[in-house]
Amino acid sequence: MNIKIIILSLSIALFFISCSSKDGFVIVEKNNKYGVLQKNGKEIIPPLYDEILISSDKKNKNIKTEHLHPINLHWLHNYNGNRYVIVKKDNKYGIVSLTNKILVEPIYEYISKEYNGYFIIKKDNKYGLLNTDFELEGDILYSDIINTSEIIFLKSNNKWSCFIDNKIKEKEKFDEIYPLIDNYSRFVIDKKWGFIDKECNVISSAKYDYAYDFSNGYAKVIKEEKILYINDEGDEIVKPSFHTGQNY
Template identity: 25%
Template sequence: MYGSMTRKMTLAILTLFCITLSLLITANGCRNGDDKETQITQKKWGYIDKKGNVVIEPRFDEAWPFSEGRALVKIDGRYGYIDEEGNIVIEAQYEYESVGYDEARYDDPRHFKEGLAVFINGNKCGFIDKNGDVVIQATYDDASGFSEGLAAVRLNEKYGYVDRNGSMIIEPKYNYASSFSDGLARVWREIDGENEEIEVGYIDHTGEMVIRTESDESGEFHEGLAAVSSDHLWGYIDTDGNWVIEPRYRYETHLDVLKVNLSEGLALVNLFNDELGYNDRGYIDRSGNIVIEPREYNGESLYGNAYAFSEGYAMVVVGSRCGFIDRHGDLILEPIADGADSFSDGLAAVLMNEKWGFINGTGEFCIEPQFHDVHSFVEGLAPVQMTIQEE
């Protein structure tokens, strides 16, 4: 009995010692872990390939998709560019927040287009090449990216166009100027401020106004057609200014208008048809034929908050959930996602349970949701934000 009690006491003492040691180790481990989390665990941006492999390690504060072999990245508050190997080819030296270029109107001009990108010096815009060499000095108040050999620039509150050498091809005289597409740019200018008289329409590369419109409510040309308003109804004109689809559609907001541009031969429009019994949205082709009729999903409009087609698919939003349809209007992904971006490079970014992943054209995840934030795939790579913990 004595021996048995001794073994029990010894066992109890050993057990108490082990528990105490374990608690000490655990306590120290948690404390050290918390310090490590606070000190060196952070979110950084890197790049993955289409298999989900990290090909450029996450080390950037922000990162954007590649364009012409260069990607804009942010390091310690400044912006520079990397190549597709992740090498810094243009040092992080720019402070783009110092100028308020119109992101809603232009594609981000910091991305390379036709070999040039906008840079900022002080509060002025200029252009650099892919080596970071200044090609056009920073003398403009605002600038678009190059398109069809010309870029819109603003001087003294008026817009004109420069060529790749920095020569002013179309003098600054417009209150508004879009990028060129299909050989034309949308512009308007005030002729008589006292009587609120304006000139609005489309100019060619020489600056000649070749199409005049009734109001400044119009879109840019896409695939040979532009959405234009006449007496508060919208239709589509060709590059000669002829009506291809007569004005018969209504849009409530400017955002609606931005979403109706022809894309991959289809355009989202408001459809009002008493005979068919609907007052909803659907898609038409470039001849005005309805190819995707309005449809409901769980009692709500499936296309009421839809987007333009990209690579054969269009994003739809029902309530606050996102999904995708194909060119027949059929769902490839039910509206179950918390967020999404349009298809690019064959994949679409989708947000599920606060994590981003990528789906393919069948609506299946080929890269599981795991990232804090992402941008679309371009040139085979996608920027992703993830948590890193350095040793």
């Protein structure tokens, strides 16, 4: 039975039955299952999987591209040069090396691309983390995870924690948490707003009725229906006497 192979240029969105990586590998389809061959035809991973997602090496890190095609190709970019593919089989995801070694059994409902040194995984409707050695980092018990460039936020028991330097910090402290902007993140506790820095240190306690993101080292906040400004040390530099005001 023939295996169909079509090399796809990444600059053109086409429907296809296979595609290539720039490293000399091609995804192939046989009987609606997908595998990986070298361009010379040598089989690397047999066509056993419902989907295959390819990773590249560290020289391409932080490049974000998504190609919404029938096989759901998503180019991943890892930091340590490991070559692997994320595979889907029987509606579960795992990770296989380009020597056909199973690094992570296909038991997860979801596996993200590697970012900030971790994969986000999902199992039994709960989220967890895999490190770059493909090992679990703690338990799979979170209802949500936000992975940013400097810090990871974990949600459990309807509260958010920080995960930084492989440790949980400020465990289940925040009611809401927002992505880092200018190295600072807004949070909410008991309907009051404050800020943490990229090390999860509180620079401004939860005392404002609302807070805007930092911009150029300053943030606009609202307190008792008045507007004031704070600096990146949490100091109030303008007294709360204005009803309107622009961001810095």
